[in-house]
Amino acid sequence: MAGKHLLVLIVCLILLNLSATFASKQNTTTLNEATACIDGASITLTFGFYINSCPEAEPIIFSWIEKAVSDDPRMAASLLRLHFHDCFVNASSFQLGCDASVLLDDTPNFVGEKTAAPNANSLRGFEVIDAIKADLEYVCPQTVSCADILAIAARDSVVLSGGPGWEVEMGRRDSLSASKTAANNNIPGPNSDVATLLSKFQNVGLSLQELVALSGAHTMGKARCSSFSARINSSSSIISNSPDVNLEYLQSLQQLCSQSDANTTLADLDHITPTTFDNQYYVNLVSGEGLLGSDQALLTGNEETRRIIECYAGDVEAFYEDFKMAMLKMGRLQQVNGGDGEVRRNCRAVNQLGS
Incomplete structure:
Protein backbone atom coordinates (compact mmCIF):
# COMPACT_ATOMS: atom_id res chain seq x y z
CA MET A 1 0.00 0.00 0.00
CA ALA A 2 2.85 2.38 0.89
CA GLY A 3 4.49 1.60 -2.43
CA LYS A 4 1.31 2.47 -4.32
CA HIS A 5 0.99 5.78 -2.46
CA LEU A 6 4.62 6.58 -3.25
CA LEU A 7 4.02 5.83 -6.94
CA VAL A 8 0.98 8.13 -7.02
CA LEU A 9 3.00 10.87 -5.29
CA ILE A 10 5.83 10.53 -7.82
CA VAL A 11 3.41 10.65 -10.76
CA CYS A 12 1.69 13.67 -9.24
CA LEU A 13 5.01 15.50 -8.97
CA ILE A 14 5.81 14.63 -12.58
CA LEU A 15 2.47 15.99 -13.78
CA LEU A 16 2.80 19.14 -11.68
CA ASN A 17 6.21 19.74 -13.19
CA LEU A 18 4.79 19.10 -16.67
CA SER A 19 1.98 21.59 -16.05
CA ALA A 20 4.40 24.20 -14.74
CA THR A 21 6.68 23.73 -17.72
CA PHE A 22 3.82 24.06 -20.18
CA ALA A 23 2.44 27.12 -18.41
CA SER A 24 5.89 28.70 -18.47
CA LYS A 25 6.22 28.05 -22.19
CA GLN A 26 2.79 29.61 -22.74
CA ASN A 27 3.96 32.76 -20.97
CA THR A 28 7.25 33.04 -22.84
CA THR A 29 6.36 31.97 -26.38
CA THR A 30 3.78 32.99 -28.93
CA LEU A 31 2.04 31.06 -31.66
CA ASN A 32 3.67 33.27 -34.27
CA GLU A 33 7.19 32.08 -33.49
CA ALA A 34 8.97 29.89 -36.00
CA THR A 35 8.28 26.68 -34.11
CA ALA A 36 4.48 27.10 -34.02
CA CYS A 37 2.15 28.35 -36.73
CA ILE A 38 -1.34 27.43 -35.53
CA ASP A 39 -3.74 30.12 -34.41
CA GLY A 40 -5.38 29.51 -31.05
CA ALA A 41 -9.09 29.22 -30.30
CA SER A 42 -11.11 30.78 -27.52
CA ILE A 43 -10.79 28.75 -24.33
CA THR A 44 -14.02 27.24 -23.09
CA LEU A 45 -12.42 24.80 -20.64
CA THR A 46 -9.98 25.33 -17.77
CA PRO A 188 -12.12 10.96 -42.32
CA GLY A 189 -11.52 7.70 -44.16
CA PRO A 190 -8.13 6.08 -44.87
CA ASN A 191 -8.42 6.66 -48.63
CA SER A 192 -9.58 10.28 -48.50
CA ASP A 193 -8.00 12.86 -50.79
CA VAL A 194 -6.79 16.21 -49.48
CA ALA A 195 -9.98 18.03 -50.43
CA THR A 196 -12.10 15.57 -48.45
CA LEU A 197 -9.76 15.64 -45.45
CA LEU A 198 -9.68 19.43 -45.41
CA SER A 199 -13.46 19.64 -45.73
CA LYS A 200 -14.00 17.36 -42.73
CA PHE A 201 -11.48 19.29 -40.64
CA GLN A 202 -12.92 22.67 -41.63
CA ASN A 203 -16.41 21.39 -40.77
CA VAL A 204 -15.33 21.23 -37.13
CA GLY A 205 -13.31 24.44 -37.20
CA LEU A 206 -9.82 23.03 -37.78
CA SER A 207 -7.42 24.41 -40.38
CA LEU A 208 -5.22 22.93 -43.07
CA GLN A 209 -2.21 23.36 -40.78
CA GLU A 210 -4.00 21.53 -37.98
CA LEU A 211 -4.94 18.76 -40.40
CA VAL A 212 -1.27 18.14 -41.13
CA ALA A 213 -0.20 18.48 -37.49
CA LEU A 214 -2.86 16.09 -36.15
CA SER A 215 -2.12 13.60 -38.93
CA GLY A 216 1.26 13.25 -37.25
CA ALA A 217 -0.48 10.99 -34.71
CA HIS A 218 0.03 8.33 -37.39
CA THR A 219 3.63 8.17 -36.26
CA MET A 220 2.32 5.39 -33.99
CA GLY A 221 -0.13 2.54 -34.40
CA LYS A 222 -1.17 0.00 -37.00
CA ALA A 223 -3.72 -0.38 -39.80
CA ARG A 224 -5.35 -3.40 -41.41
CA CYS A 225 -4.41 -4.29 -44.97
CA SER A 226 -8.00 -3.68 -46.00
CA SER A 227 -7.63 0.00 -45.10
CA PHE A 228 -4.85 0.59 -47.64
CA SER A 229 -5.58 -2.09 -50.24
CA ALA A 230 -6.25 0.51 -52.96
CA ARG A 231 -2.81 1.97 -52.38
CA ILE A 232 -0.98 -1.33 -52.95
CA ASN A 233 -3.09 -2.64 -55.80
CA SER A 234 -0.65 -3.51 -58.59
CA SER A 235 -2.97 -1.98 -61.18
CA SER A 236 -3.32 1.29 -59.33
CA SER A 237 -2.38 4.44 -61.21
CA ILE A 238 -0.90 5.73 -57.95
CA ILE A 239 1.92 3.21 -58.25
CA SER A 240 2.62 3.63 -61.94
CA ASN A 241 2.33 7.40 -62.27
CA SER A 242 3.40 9.08 -59.03
CA PRO A 243 7.03 10.08 -58.49
CA ASP A 244 6.31 10.42 -54.75
CA VAL A 245 5.84 6.70 -54.14
CA ASN A 246 8.50 4.29 -52.91
CA LEU A 247 7.86 1.18 -55.00
CA GLU A 248 10.05 -1.03 -52.81
CA TYR A 249 8.00 -0.06 -49.76
CA LEU A 250 4.71 -0.72 -51.54
CA GLN A 251 5.96 -4.08 -52.76
CA SER A 252 6.80 -5.04 -49.17
CA LEU A 253 3.22 -4.18 -48.22
CA GLN A 254 1.88 -6.25 -51.10
CA GLN A 255 3.88 -9.22 -49.84
CA LEU A 256 2.69 -8.72 -46.27
CA CYS A 257 -0.97 -8.43 -47.23
CA SER A 258 -0.95 -11.36 -49.65
CA GLN A 259 0.05 -13.83 -46.94
CA SER A 260 -3.22 -13.94 -45.00
CA ASP A 261 -6.59 -12.30 -44.45
CA ALA A 262 -6.43 -8.60 -45.31
CA ASN A 263 -9.07 -7.95 -42.66
CA THR A 264 -6.79 -9.14 -39.86
CA THR A 265 -3.21 -8.54 -41.06
CA LEU A 266 -1.72 -5.36 -39.61
CA ALA A 267 1.00 -3.03 -40.86
CA ASP A 268 2.75 -0.27 -38.93
CA LEU A 269 1.64 3.25 -39.81
CA ASP A 270 5.28 4.23 -39.29
CA HIS A 271 7.48 1.26 -40.16
CA ILE A 272 10.69 2.89 -38.85
CA THR A 273 9.76 3.85 -35.26
CA PRO A 274 6.27 2.32 -34.85
CA THR A 275 5.85 2.82 -31.10
CA THR A 276 7.67 6.15 -30.71
CA PHE A 277 5.97 9.52 -30.98
CA ASP A 278 8.31 11.50 -33.21
CA ASN A 279 8.37 13.16 -36.65
CA GLN A 280 9.29 9.98 -38.55
CA TYR A 281 5.78 9.92 -40.07
CA TYR A 282 6.64 13.04 -42.05
CA VAL A 283 10.07 11.74 -43.00
CA ASN A 284 8.34 8.64 -44.34
CA LEU A 285 5.90 10.71 -46.39
CA VAL A 286 8.73 12.65 -48.00
CA SER A 287 10.34 9.29 -48.84
CA GLY A 288 7.11 7.99 -50.40
CA GLU A 289 6.49 5.58 -47.53
CA GLY A 290 3.11 6.67 -46.20
CA LEU A 291 0.93 3.68 -45.36
CA LEU A 292 -2.57 5.04 -45.91
CA GLY A 293 -3.69 6.66 -49.12
CA SER A 294 -4.90 9.65 -47.12
CA ASP A 295 -1.44 10.05 -45.58
CA GLN A 296 0.51 10.07 -48.83
CA ALA A 297 -2.15 12.30 -50.40
CA LEU A 298 -1.16 15.03 -47.94
CA LEU A 299 2.21 15.17 -49.70
CA THR A 300 1.06 14.81 -53.29
CA GLY A 301 -2.32 16.51 -53.34
CA ASN A 302 -1.63 20.04 -52.12
CA GLU A 303 1.42 22.32 -52.25
CA GLU A 304 0.72 23.87 -48.84
CA THR A 305 0.36 20.52 -47.07
CA ARG A 306 3.58 19.40 -48.79
CA ARG A 307 5.38 22.47 -47.47
CA ILE A 308 4.21 21.80 -43.91
CA ILE A 309 5.14 18.11 -44.14
CA GLU A 310 8.64 18.98 -45.33
CA CYS A 311 8.94 21.49 -42.48
CA TYR A 312 7.93 18.92 -39.86
CA ALA A 313 10.17 16.26 -41.41
CA GLY A 314 13.15 18.53 -40.81
CA ASP A 315 12.11 20.12 -37.51
CA VAL A 316 10.67 17.86 -34.83
CA GLU A 317 10.21 20.75 -32.38
CA ALA A 318 8.05 22.64 -34.88
CA PHE A 319 5.88 19.54 -35.19
CA TYR A 320 5.67 19.09 -31.42
CA GLU A 321 4.61 22.70 -30.83
CA ASP A 322 1.96 22.66 -33.53
CA PHE A 323 0.70 19.22 -32.50
CA LYS A 324 0.22 20.36 -28.90
CA MET A 325 -1.72 23.44 -29.96
CA ALA A 326 -3.82 21.43 -32.42
CA MET A 327 -4.67 18.89 -29.70
CA LEU A 328 -5.78 21.68 -27.39
CA LYS A 329 -7.93 23.23 -30.10
CA MET A 330 -9.44 19.87 -31.09
CA GLY A 331 -10.18 19.23 -27.42
CA ARG A 332 -12.35 22.36 -27.35
Whole structure:
Protein backbone atom coordinates (compact mmCIF):
# COMPACT_ATOMS: atom_id res chain seq x y z
CA MET A 1 0.00 0.00 0.00
CA ALA A 2 2.85 2.38 0.89
CA GLY A 3 4.49 1.60 -2.43
CA LYS A 4 1.31 2.47 -4.32
CA HIS A 5 0.99 5.78 -2.46
CA LEU A 6 4.62 6.58 -3.25
CA LEU A 7 4.02 5.83 -6.94
CA VAL A 8 0.98 8.13 -7.02
CA LEU A 9 3.00 10.87 -5.29
CA ILE A 10 5.83 10.53 -7.82
CA VAL A 11 3.41 10.65 -10.76
CA CYS A 12 1.69 13.67 -9.24
CA LEU A 13 5.01 15.50 -8.97
CA ILE A 14 5.81 14.63 -12.58
CA LEU A 15 2.47 15.99 -13.78
CA LEU A 16 2.80 19.14 -11.68
CA ASN A 17 6.21 19.74 -13.19
CA LEU A 18 4.79 19.10 -16.67
CA SER A 19 1.98 21.59 -16.05
CA ALA A 20 4.40 24.20 -14.74
CA THR A 21 6.68 23.73 -17.72
CA PHE A 22 3.82 24.06 -20.18
CA ALA A 23 2.44 27.12 -18.41
CA SER A 24 5.89 28.70 -18.47
CA LYS A 25 6.22 28.05 -22.19
CA GLN A 26 2.79 29.61 -22.74
CA ASN A 27 3.96 32.76 -20.97
CA THR A 28 7.25 33.04 -22.84
CA THR A 29 6.36 31.97 -26.38
CA THR A 30 3.78 32.99 -28.93
CA LEU A 31 2.04 31.06 -31.66
CA ASN A 32 3.67 33.27 -34.27
CA GLU A 33 7.19 32.08 -33.49
CA ALA A 34 8.97 29.89 -36.00
CA THR A 35 8.28 26.68 -34.11
CA ALA A 36 4.48 27.10 -34.02
CA CYS A 37 2.15 28.35 -36.73
CA ILE A 38 -1.34 27.43 -35.53
CA ASP A 39 -3.74 30.12 -34.41
CA GLY A 40 -5.38 29.51 -31.05
CA ALA A 41 -9.09 29.22 -30.30
CA SER A 42 -11.11 30.78 -27.52
CA ILE A 43 -10.79 28.75 -24.33
CA THR A 44 -14.02 27.24 -23.09
CA LEU A 45 -12.42 24.80 -20.64
CA THR A 46 -9.98 25.33 -17.77
CA PHE A 47 -6.62 24.03 -16.64
CA GLY A 48 -6.53 22.36 -13.22
CA PHE A 49 -10.28 21.78 -13.24
CA TYR A 50 -10.08 18.93 -10.70
CA ILE A 51 -7.38 20.40 -8.48
CA ASN A 52 -9.85 20.75 -5.58
CA SER A 53 -12.59 18.24 -6.41
CA CYS A 54 -10.29 15.33 -7.34
CA PRO A 55 -6.58 16.17 -7.11
CA GLU A 56 -5.68 12.50 -7.58
CA ALA A 57 -7.37 12.36 -11.00
CA GLU A 58 -4.40 12.96 -13.29
CA PRO A 59 -1.95 10.77 -11.33
CA ILE A 60 -4.48 7.92 -11.32
CA ILE A 61 -5.05 8.23 -15.06
CA PHE A 62 -1.31 8.41 -15.74
CA SER A 63 -0.59 5.28 -13.70
CA TRP A 64 -3.21 3.27 -15.62
CA ILE A 65 -1.98 4.51 -19.01
CA GLU A 66 1.60 3.74 -18.00
CA LYS A 67 0.63 0.16 -17.19
CA ALA A 68 -1.44 -0.25 -20.36
CA VAL A 69 1.32 1.06 -22.63
CA SER A 70 3.93 -1.03 -20.82
CA ASP A 71 1.81 -4.14 -21.38
CA ASP A 72 1.00 -3.22 -25.00
CA PRO A 73 2.94 -0.34 -26.60
CA ARG A 74 0.36 -0.14 -29.39
CA MET A 75 -2.22 0.93 -26.80
CA ALA A 76 -0.78 4.46 -26.81
CA ALA A 77 -1.85 4.96 -30.41
CA SER A 78 -5.22 3.34 -29.72
CA LEU A 79 -6.03 5.71 -26.85
CA LEU A 80 -4.92 8.74 -28.86
CA ARG A 81 -7.19 7.59 -31.69
CA LEU A 82 -10.14 7.16 -29.30
CA HIS A 83 -9.94 10.83 -28.36
CA PHE A 84 -9.69 11.90 -32.00
CA HIS A 85 -12.68 9.80 -33.08
CA ASP A 86 -14.67 11.11 -30.12
CA CYS A 87 -14.03 14.77 -30.88
CA PHE A 88 -14.87 14.58 -34.59
CA VAL A 89 -18.43 13.32 -34.20
CA ASN A 90 -21.48 15.56 -33.95
CA ALA A 91 -24.05 13.38 -32.21
CA SER A 92 -26.87 15.94 -32.21
CA SER A 93 -27.55 19.66 -32.26
CA PHE A 94 -26.57 20.06 -28.59
CA GLN A 95 -24.15 17.18 -28.08
CA LEU A 96 -21.07 17.88 -30.12
CA GLY A 97 -17.40 17.13 -30.19
CA CYS A 98 -15.34 15.78 -27.29
CA ASP A 99 -18.12 14.31 -25.18
CA ALA A 100 -17.23 10.60 -24.75
CA SER A 101 -20.06 9.61 -27.11
CA VAL A 102 -17.63 7.14 -28.70
CA LEU A 103 -17.63 5.11 -25.47
CA LEU A 104 -21.38 4.50 -25.33
CA ASP A 105 -22.73 1.04 -26.07
CA ASP A 106 -25.83 0.69 -28.25
CA THR A 107 -29.22 1.00 -26.56
CA PRO A 108 -32.83 0.53 -27.72
CA ASN A 109 -32.90 4.31 -28.23
CA PHE A 110 -29.83 4.76 -30.43
CA VAL A 111 -27.14 2.92 -32.36
CA GLY A 112 -23.82 4.30 -31.18
CA GLU A 113 -20.48 5.00 -32.80
CA LYS A 114 -18.67 1.76 -32.00
CA THR A 115 -20.16 -0.06 -35.00
CA ALA A 116 -19.63 2.80 -37.47
CA ALA A 117 -17.37 1.96 -40.41
CA PRO A 118 -14.35 3.96 -39.14
CA ASN A 119 -14.61 2.31 -35.71
CA ALA A 120 -15.94 -1.23 -36.03
CA ASN A 121 -13.38 -3.90 -35.13
CA SER A 122 -10.83 -1.10 -35.10
CA LEU A 123 -11.09 1.11 -32.02
CA ARG A 124 -9.30 -0.27 -28.96
CA GLY A 125 -8.71 0.73 -25.36
CA PHE A 126 -12.25 0.67 -24.00
CA GLU A 127 -11.21 -1.66 -21.17
CA VAL A 128 -8.43 0.73 -20.16
CA ILE A 129 -10.92 3.59 -19.91
CA ASP A 130 -13.27 1.34 -17.91
CA ALA A 131 -10.50 0.57 -15.40
CA ILE A 132 -9.60 4.23 -15.03
CA LYS A 133 -13.22 5.22 -14.52
CA ALA A 134 -13.79 2.52 -11.89
CA ASP A 135 -10.74 3.71 -9.95
CA LEU A 136 -11.81 7.36 -10.16
CA GLU A 137 -15.37 6.52 -9.09
CA TYR A 138 -13.95 4.88 -5.96
CA VAL A 139 -11.78 7.90 -5.12
CA CYS A 140 -13.95 10.76 -6.42
CA PRO A 141 -17.48 9.54 -7.20
CA GLN A 142 -19.20 11.13 -10.22
CA THR A 143 -16.62 13.90 -10.51
CA VAL A 144 -14.30 13.23 -13.46
CA SER A 145 -16.05 13.00 -16.82
CA CYS A 146 -15.30 10.23 -19.30
CA ALA A 147 -14.62 12.90 -21.92
CA ASP A 148 -11.88 14.39 -19.75
CA ILE A 149 -10.44 10.92 -19.14
CA LEU A 150 -10.10 10.49 -22.92
CA ALA A 151 -8.37 13.85 -23.32
CA ILE A 152 -5.91 13.19 -20.48
CA ALA A 153 -5.28 9.62 -21.64
CA ALA A 154 -4.42 10.90 -25.12
CA ARG A 155 -1.84 13.32 -23.69
CA ASP A 156 -0.34 10.69 -21.40
CA SER A 157 -0.11 8.20 -24.27
CA VAL A 158 1.95 10.68 -26.28
CA VAL A 159 4.23 11.44 -23.32
CA LEU A 160 4.79 7.75 -22.52
CA SER A 161 5.73 7.15 -26.17
CA GLY A 162 8.48 9.75 -26.09
CA GLY A 163 6.47 12.70 -27.37
CA PRO A 164 5.76 16.15 -25.95
CA GLY A 165 3.58 16.93 -22.96
CA TRP A 166 1.02 19.67 -22.52
CA GLU A 167 -1.43 20.75 -19.86
CA VAL A 168 -4.92 19.47 -20.66
CA GLU A 169 -7.93 21.73 -20.41
CA MET A 170 -10.75 20.02 -18.52
CA GLY A 171 -14.36 20.44 -17.53
CA ARG A 172 -16.06 18.52 -20.35
CA ARG A 173 -19.45 16.93 -19.88
CA ASP A 174 -20.42 13.47 -21.11
CA SER A 175 -23.07 13.15 -23.80
CA LEU A 176 -26.45 11.50 -23.33
CA SER A 177 -26.45 9.79 -26.73
CA ALA A 178 -24.29 8.74 -29.67
CA SER A 179 -24.78 8.43 -33.42
CA LYS A 180 -23.47 5.80 -35.81
CA THR A 181 -24.54 7.96 -38.75
CA ALA A 182 -22.63 10.97 -37.45
CA ALA A 183 -19.49 8.87 -37.03
CA ASN A 184 -19.79 7.53 -40.57
CA ASN A 185 -20.29 11.03 -41.96
CA ASN A 186 -17.67 12.97 -40.00
CA ILE A 187 -14.61 10.79 -39.40
CA PRO A 188 -12.12 10.96 -42.32
CA GLY A 189 -11.52 7.70 -44.16
CA PRO A 190 -8.13 6.08 -44.87
CA ASN A 191 -8.42 6.66 -48.63
CA SER A 192 -9.58 10.28 -48.50
CA ASP A 193 -8.00 12.86 -50.79
CA VAL A 194 -6.79 16.21 -49.48
CA ALA A 195 -9.98 18.03 -50.43
CA THR A 196 -12.10 15.57 -48.45
CA LEU A 197 -9.76 15.64 -45.45
CA LEU A 198 -9.68 19.43 -45.41
CA SER A 199 -13.46 19.64 -45.73
CA LYS A 200 -14.00 17.36 -42.73
CA PHE A 201 -11.48 19.29 -40.64
CA GLN A 202 -12.92 22.67 -41.63
CA ASN A 203 -16.41 21.39 -40.77
CA VAL A 204 -15.33 21.23 -37.13
CA GLY A 205 -13.31 24.44 -37.20
CA LEU A 206 -9.82 23.03 -37.78
CA SER A 207 -7.42 24.41 -40.38
CA LEU A 208 -5.22 22.93 -43.07
CA GLN A 209 -2.21 23.36 -40.78
CA GLU A 210 -4.00 21.53 -37.98
CA LEU A 211 -4.94 18.76 -40.40
CA VAL A 212 -1.27 18.14 -41.13
CA ALA A 213 -0.20 18.48 -37.49
CA LEU A 214 -2.86 16.09 -36.15
CA SER A 215 -2.12 13.60 -38.93
CA GLY A 216 1.26 13.25 -37.25
CA ALA A 217 -0.48 10.99 -34.71
CA HIS A 218 0.03 8.33 -37.39
CA THR A 219 3.63 8.17 -36.26
CA MET A 220 2.32 5.39 -33.99
CA GLY A 221 -0.13 2.54 -34.40
CA LYS A 222 -1.17 0.00 -37.00
CA ALA A 223 -3.72 -0.38 -39.80
CA ARG A 224 -5.35 -3.40 -41.41
CA CYS A 225 -4.41 -4.29 -44.97
CA SER A 226 -8.00 -3.68 -46.00
CA SER A 227 -7.63 0.00 -45.10
CA PHE A 228 -4.85 0.59 -47.64
CA SER A 229 -5.58 -2.09 -50.24
CA ALA A 230 -6.25 0.51 -52.96
CA ARG A 231 -2.81 1.97 -52.38
CA ILE A 232 -0.98 -1.33 -52.95
CA ASN A 233 -3.09 -2.64 -55.80
CA SER A 234 -0.65 -3.51 -58.59
CA SER A 235 -2.97 -1.98 -61.18
CA SER A 236 -3.32 1.29 -59.33
CA SER A 237 -2.38 4.44 -61.21
CA ILE A 238 -0.90 5.73 -57.95
CA ILE A 239 1.92 3.21 -58.25
CA SER A 240 2.62 3.63 -61.94
CA ASN A 241 2.33 7.40 -62.27
CA SER A 242 3.40 9.08 -59.03
CA PRO A 243 7.03 10.08 -58.49
CA ASP A 244 6.31 10.42 -54.75
CA VAL A 245 5.84 6.70 -54.14
CA ASN A 246 8.50 4.29 -52.91
CA LEU A 247 7.86 1.18 -55.00
CA GLU A 248 10.05 -1.03 -52.81
CA TYR A 249 8.00 -0.06 -49.76
CA LEU A 250 4.71 -0.72 -51.54
CA GLN A 251 5.96 -4.08 -52.76
CA SER A 252 6.80 -5.04 -49.17
CA LEU A 253 3.22 -4.18 -48.22
CA GLN A 254 1.88 -6.25 -51.10
CA GLN A 255 3.88 -9.22 -49.84
CA LEU A 256 2.69 -8.72 -46.27
CA CYS A 257 -0.97 -8.43 -47.23
CA SER A 258 -0.95 -11.36 -49.65
CA GLN A 259 0.05 -13.83 -46.94
CA SER A 260 -3.22 -13.94 -45.00
CA ASP A 261 -6.59 -12.30 -44.45
CA ALA A 262 -6.43 -8.60 -45.31
CA ASN A 263 -9.07 -7.95 -42.66
CA THR A 264 -6.79 -9.14 -39.86
CA THR A 265 -3.21 -8.54 -41.06
CA LEU A 266 -1.72 -5.36 -39.61
CA ALA A 267 1.00 -3.03 -40.86
CA ASP A 268 2.75 -0.27 -38.93
CA LEU A 269 1.64 3.25 -39.81
CA ASP A 270 5.28 4.23 -39.29
CA HIS A 271 7.48 1.26 -40.16
CA ILE A 272 10.69 2.89 -38.85
CA THR A 273 9.76 3.85 -35.26
CA PRO A 274 6.27 2.32 -34.85
CA THR A 275 5.85 2.82 -31.10
CA THR A 276 7.67 6.15 -30.71
CA PHE A 277 5.97 9.52 -30.98
CA ASP A 278 8.31 11.50 -33.21
CA ASN A 279 8.37 13.16 -36.65
CA GLN A 280 9.29 9.98 -38.55
CA TYR A 281 5.78 9.92 -40.07
CA TYR A 282 6.64 13.04 -42.05
CA VAL A 283 10.07 11.74 -43.00
CA ASN A 284 8.34 8.64 -44.34
CA LEU A 285 5.90 10.71 -46.39
CA VAL A 286 8.73 12.65 -48.00
CA SER A 287 10.34 9.29 -48.84
CA GLY A 288 7.11 7.99 -50.40
CA GLU A 289 6.49 5.58 -47.53
CA GLY A 290 3.11 6.67 -46.20
CA LEU A 291 0.93 3.68 -45.36
CA LEU A 292 -2.57 5.04 -45.91
CA GLY A 293 -3.69 6.66 -49.12
CA SER A 294 -4.90 9.65 -47.12
CA ASP A 295 -1.44 10.05 -45.58
CA GLN A 296 0.51 10.07 -48.83
CA ALA A 297 -2.15 12.30 -50.40
CA LEU A 298 -1.16 15.03 -47.94
CA LEU A 299 2.21 15.17 -49.70
CA THR A 300 1.06 14.81 -53.29
CA GLY A 301 -2.32 16.51 -53.34
CA ASN A 302 -1.63 20.04 -52.12
CA GLU A 303 1.42 22.32 -52.25
CA GLU A 304 0.72 23.87 -48.84
CA THR A 305 0.36 20.52 -47.07
CA ARG A 306 3.58 19.40 -48.79
CA ARG A 307 5.38 22.47 -47.47
CA ILE A 308 4.21 21.80 -43.91
CA ILE A 309 5.14 18.11 -44.14
CA GLU A 310 8.64 18.98 -45.33
CA CYS A 311 8.94 21.49 -42.48
CA TYR A 312 7.93 18.92 -39.86
CA ALA A 313 10.17 16.26 -41.41
CA GLY A 314 13.15 18.53 -40.81
CA ASP A 315 12.11 20.12 -37.51
CA VAL A 316 10.67 17.86 -34.83
CA GLU A 317 10.21 20.75 -32.38
CA ALA A 318 8.05 22.64 -34.88
CA PHE A 319 5.88 19.54 -35.19
CA TYR A 320 5.67 19.09 -31.42
CA GLU A 321 4.61 22.70 -30.83
CA ASP A 322 1.96 22.66 -33.53
CA PHE A 323 0.70 19.22 -32.50
CA LYS A 324 0.22 20.36 -28.90
CA MET A 325 -1.72 23.44 -29.96
CA ALA A 326 -3.82 21.43 -32.42
CA MET A 327 -4.67 18.89 -29.70
CA LEU A 328 -5.78 21.68 -27.39
CA LYS A 329 -7.93 23.23 -30.10
CA MET A 330 -9.44 19.87 -31.09
CA GLY A 331 -10.18 19.23 -27.42
CA ARG A 332 -12.35 22.36 -27.35
CA LEU A 333 -14.60 21.29 -30.20
CA GLN A 334 -18.21 22.25 -29.47
CA GLN A 335 -18.52 21.16 -25.89
CA VAL A 336 -21.52 19.70 -24.08
CA ASN A 337 -22.03 22.19 -21.26
CA GLY A 338 -24.12 22.51 -18.12
CA GLY A 339 -27.47 20.77 -18.20
CA ASP A 340 -26.85 19.36 -21.68
CA GLY A 341 -24.64 16.56 -20.38
CA GLU A 342 -23.58 14.65 -17.29
CA VAL A 343 -20.65 12.99 -15.57
CA ARG A 344 -21.22 9.30 -16.22
CA ARG A 345 -20.63 6.69 -13.53
CA ASN A 346 -19.99 4.11 -16.23
CA CYS A 347 -18.43 5.37 -19.45
CA ARG A 348 -20.36 2.81 -21.52
CA ALA A 349 -23.85 4.00 -20.52
CA VAL A 350 -25.69 7.13 -19.49
CA ASN A 351 -26.39 7.28 -15.79
CA GLN A 352 -29.99 6.11 -15.70
CA LEU A 353 -28.84 2.98 -17.54
CA GLY A 354 -25.36 2.63 -16.09
CA SER A 355 -25.88 3.38 -12.40
